[in-house]
Amino acid sequence: MLFKDIKLLDKDFTVKEHQYVVTEGEYIKYAGPQAQAEDGMEVIDGHNRFLMPAFYNTHCHVPMTLLRGYGEGLPLQEWLSSRVFPFEAKYRAQEKYWGAALGACELIRSGCVSISDMYFDLADYGEALYKAGMKANLSNGAVCFDDNEAYKDNNAYRDTQRLLEWLKDHRDGRIRADASIHSEYCSRKKIAAETAEFAGENGMIIQVHVSETRREVEECVARNGYSPVRYMKECGILEHPTVAAHCVWLDDNDMEILKESGTVIAHNPSSNLKLGSGIPPAAEYKRRGLRVTVGTDGASSNNNLNMMEEMHLAAMLCRGRSLDANAIPAAEILRMCTREGALAQGRTDCGLIDAGMKADLIMFDLDRPHLLPDYDTASNIVFSAQASDIVMTMCDGKVLYKDGQLLTVDEQEIKAKAAESFINICSR
Ligand SMILES: [Zn+2]
Structure with a gap:
């Protein structure tokens, strides 16, 4: 062409x-x-x-399109425990295919070709992204509340193995497997350390949620004596290429740790605003030499997957937050949403x-x-x-x-199947 x-x-x-x-x-x-x-x-x-x-979206939960509008007006912890987790317990693998397919329609229409994604049933919904012609770094964020549970006994490990098997038949590099623990507050040190080891053995990027809300940081300090960023470092996560979503509440030490480790921040403006989590000082992160990229997060905390909107908000918020009309120049915002995102996904070409x-x-x-x-x-x-x-x-x-x-998907069919899936999940 x-x-x-x-x-x-x-x-x-x-x-x-x-x-x-x-x-x-x-x-x-x-x-x-x-x-x-x-x-x-x-x-x-x-x-x-x-x-x-094209855009590279560095933090998403693409099957969460089916949770759009389902759990409004709640702060992060309540939103997760009272709406998201109960819905997800009824959300079947084949339905996630349609949820992801719906997300693909939205992503492609708004110029995004690649996502870093954290969810479950990776091979099932990865198939939808693959068929749509997209790229994705898929990860299953380990959730674990048992101090002694091994990573290999966790569903995240099994699901990632299934994806690795699936990848043997889908070798063009568009879909990749990343490792992940969901967050400090949904994990334990043993499993976090073993996830880091697993990532190291397989040359994987790690996806995590870090310091999204002030409450998360306070509770982490109460539990461990230090911040979520330090937790990730102590568990060995940050020894590997890591994409840390949110990073709204970082102190000087946290910023130093993320800079030293070369960790990539996925800035999620809509989600942070909608859940009332806060506004990270992205311009300051950039000034200190941290790597900042942009992601939509899932469609139930955004509530869309539109990288144009995310880019616009990122550009606006850094100016408002830093009281500087040229906080991150437009060309640099474009780079954060494209090249920097690609590098965060290990896509150097x-x-x-x-x-x-x-x-x-x-x-x-x-x-x-x-x-x-x-x-x-x-x-x-x-x-x-x-x-x-x-x-x-x-x-x-x-x-x-x-x-x-x-051109690669039947949008009418996807919309119908997604709507049908939502009704079926809610009826369970
Ligand atoms: Zn997220």
Whole structure:
């Protein structure tokens, strides 16, 4: 495919006009200013179009689409114990397939090609993401309240093994297995340490929830004498590449630990606002050299999976929180939602428009009233654009979405099956 004479976000995250991009198979073959031969290629006219890397969502629970609106008005702990956990006890593997498929529709429409996800029945719902043409780092967050329980006796281990088996037949690298413990408050030190060992043995990234609410931090300090970040370090988690979701309530020590370990923070603005968890000082994290990426979290605490909205909120909140109108510049926000997210998922060949990178691209229609004048495109994309301005989503060189149509899935069927699944779960 040839994107001809198009405006794009180049590998340095600067906007360039009159560019040409050629994709071949899964990869970008050429990106630059030289006109390219058109023979045999599908040509996309770049007039009034903007091309950039697709979004990498670093914290999600994609089957939770079926819990959208189910548990409103509650703070984190009550929301989990009175609504989420009881629903999940009745949520069957095959239904998670449809929940994830519904999420895939939403993610792809809003320009996201890859998620870091934590849930259960990984192979079952991973299949839905795989069929939709997406990428995902799937993890089952170990939940354990027994000091002596071994990781290998936990369902998280068994479910991850099942995913590893499934991956033997799905080897193109789009779906990956990560290790995970749900959080400090849902784990014990032994199982956390063994999860870290397991990740080390298998070269896996670890996904965790960390310091989401002030209450979580206070209770962790009361239990252990130190913060959730320190807990992750003490258990050996942070010796491995880790994506720590939320990180709303960090002190100086925590920030130092996360910087030293190279841990990636998944900033989840909507979820933190909706559950009343707080606003993390993301600009300060960046200034201190921490790695900050952006995630939607699940659709029951957000309540959607729209990375455009998440990007917009991240850009707004860091300014409001730090009282600085240029706290994290627009181009840097774009990098956090794309390249930095890809790196957090271990996808070193993703998230940049450059020859040799995977062709994970999104294209915007700039011919919209709210995008005129096109004086500062990066700013327009972060602050003015809507997900509905995206007219194409491509993953590994394959077009998943174009001009309002999802090309890899039957959206009508998915919507019907998801609605049916919700009714069945509630009737149990
Ligand atoms: Zn979460």
